Amino acid sequence: MGDFNLALLIVAIVVCVLVFIFNVYLLVNYQHPDDANQAYFPKFVVVFGLTIAAISILMLPADVANRQACRHAIYNGACNLTLPMKSLWLAVYIIDAILVFFVIPFAMFFYEGDQDKSVGKRVKSALIWVIATAVVCGLALGILYGLIGKVDFTVRHLSSTTVSFPSTWDFSSSQECIGNGTPQCSAYSANSTSEKTWTQRATFPEYVVALTTIVGSVLFTIFGGVGIACLPLGLIFSFIRRPKAIITRSQYIKEATELGKKAKDLKKAADSLHQEEKSSSKGRKWRKNVKAVEKEVLLLEEDVKALEEMYPQGEQAETAWAFTVLGYLAKVILGSLGLIVSVAWIAHIVIYLLIDPPLSPFLNEIFIKLDDVWGLLGTAAFAFFCFYLLLAVVAGAMMLGLRLVFITIHPMKWGATLMNSFLFNVGLILLCSISVIQFCATAFAYYAQATAAQEIFGHTLQSLRGIKYLYKYNVFQIAFISLAGLTFVYYAAFGWRRKKPSGRFQLST
Incomplete structure (x- = not known):
């Protein structure tokens, strides 16, 4: 191949x-x-x-x-x-x-x-x-x-003249170019x-x-x-x-009630924004509120998931x-x-x-x-x-x-x-x-x-x-x-x- x-x-x-x-x-x-x-x-x-x-x-x-x-x-x-x-x-x-x-x-x-x-x-x-x-x-x-x-x-x-082909090759770390002790490479001697x-x-x-x-x-x-x-x-x-340990039922009910109140507030806010959208009164403040509600909903979902993990x-x-x-x-x-x-x-x-x-x-x-x-x-x-x-x-x-x-x-x-x-x-x-x-x-x-x-x-x-x-x-x-x-x-x-x-x-x- x-x-x-x-x-x-x-x-x-x-x-x-x-x-x-x-x-x-x-x-x-x-x-x-x-x-x-x-x-x-x-x-x-x-x-x-x-x-x-x-x-x-x-x-x-x-x-x-x-x-x-x-x-x-x-x-x-x-x-x-x-x-x-x-x-x-x-x-x-x-x-x-x-x-x-x-x-x-x-x-x-x-x-x-x-x-x-x-x-x-x-x-x-x-x-x-x-x-x-x-x-x-x-x-x-x-x-x-x-x-x-x-x-x-x-x-x-770069440009250079031609030189005769050497009969021997001498390589060493001290030489910058091939030659008899003197640099002969145009790249080495070229200026800016x-x-x-x-x-x-x-x-x-x-x-x-x-x-x-x-x-x-x-x-x-x-x-x-x-x-x-x-x-x-x-x-x-x-x-x-x-969560370090499972919570009690009473703690779960208390936390769930609190999250329920927040969810109700968010639903009310979302309904109000939806009504504004229908009335075509979408301005800068409306868009800001929409993003804020989206953020709150996402964080609330994380809290609900954490509560379900704890109980x-x-x-x-x-x-x-x-x-x-x-x-x-x-x-x-x-x-x-x-x-x-x-x-x-x-x-x-x-x-x-x-x-x-x-x-x-x-x-x-x-x-x-x-x-x-x-x-x-x-x-x-x-x-x-x-x-x-x-x-x-x-x-x-x-x-x-x-x-x-x-x-x-x-x-x-x-x-x-x-x-x-x-x-x-x-x-x-x-x-x-x-x-x-x-x-x-x-x-x-x-x-x-x-x-x-x-x-x-x-x-x-x-x-x-x-x-x-x-x-x-x-x-x-x-x-x-x-x-x-x-x-x-x-x-x-x-x-x-x-x-x-x-x-x-x-x-x-």
Whole structure:
């Protein structure tokens, strides 16, 4: 077969099928009963979007494995690669951008449309919003591409005279170049004036991927920076706040009565907001009240769940309590492991990306050593670290959604997730997945060297006009580390406290 790796092609096909089946399983088990046997188009978008997001993450390890087909070649172009990775990268991320900016918004507008209207009117309303978005995005992309859609590469112009071929070769660590004690390499003796700027226009697909990456990088930096700290610490502090023992029946009745009163107040507030919506008096205060009520409902549901854990009922009460205890033990174990991964990520960013020159390859070297132990062990660890960043993004979005008014809460709950929440989280994952890949391609440049991902997300993206300075000065990495540090401090100070409904919503009069 030469350099071509048939096993890699088979594994890629099998993994894609398994990812699709797993996403269908997630949809079936997470969907709300109200969405059963309906909303088929949003469901298709959810499964397809999750599949694209998972495949995009797995493509970076596949890109590394694909380059192994060239390990015996003199140069990369002198071999037959198994997969056309550059074409696949561009295809996946163009699909990603179309899903994020057009398909998912259309599905959300259609799903959240007035149910009293006909399907045709809901489709028309959703299309108007999507077409308006497409026009704005198309104009912005076209103008930016026409004005600054170029890549500036810094190159060094070298020239030298010819010398006779030596009869002997003398290599030593003290010599900078081959010769008789004196440097004879133009690269060694060249001065700074030999540097030139080589400009060429980027391809339009690469430019679309680049701008989408910038948008995703902003969200990834905010949500990922917060999430990489709150994901493990949230699990650990959940164990600390766990119910220590089963409460008495009288305590249960007292707590349940109090929660019932809060639920009645929230229902009254929701009914009032619903009446305002019908009267078309939806203003800024109305939207603020809606988000506040949504937040209170979510916290109330958590309190109800905690109360049910503290007072299990029925014939299987003892079994239910045993599973509750085991569940919290699993949380503290997973949280501890996650904390190790988070600390490793932060340390790697500081050691390898922020310090110039890097102190150590760190995780890059660990992945290479794991590959030496078993061919796919390093690749699996590499994929895990990339997936962990995506999980951190979702965790950060949930945490900020509970604390910031301008972020809509879209929780994912087993057996109780509406399609609009599904679509929102899929869109967030898709948008941030591009940035996760770009971030990983930079953070693990030593391990993923000479890959198609590095060509797109490394050299081209970091040399684009108007964008390159964000990467030159490590803006995203510094912001990521800063937000992670602030979140660690926040959890150290307040993480042990239990969240309670605040009741801080005001009804419009």
